Amino acid sequence: MTDVVDSDELLRRIQRARACAVREERAWRTRSEELGATDPQGARDATVRRMSYEAVLRVLDEILTPGKHAAEG
Secondary structure (H helix, E strand, O other): OOOOOOHHHHHHHHHHHHHHHHHHHHHHHHHHHHHOOOOHHHHHHHHHHHHHHHHHHHHHHHHHOOOOOOOOO
8 A cells, every 4th residue: 555645635534534433433332222131242342342443433533623522632
């Protein structure tokens, strides 16, 4: 992967990655809630995945909007 991209393309890629992470975080949150009563282990696994996407979102947010989460940390 030696493609050279300009800053606008890099920003678009980061924004697409963030949008994907938002969708995945929501999907895993929903799955965790649905599995909570019937499959505790599955719900825990889904929660771990949700938390992973939350971490990815925090990193991408910091790249796109520095300091956005500073007050929360």
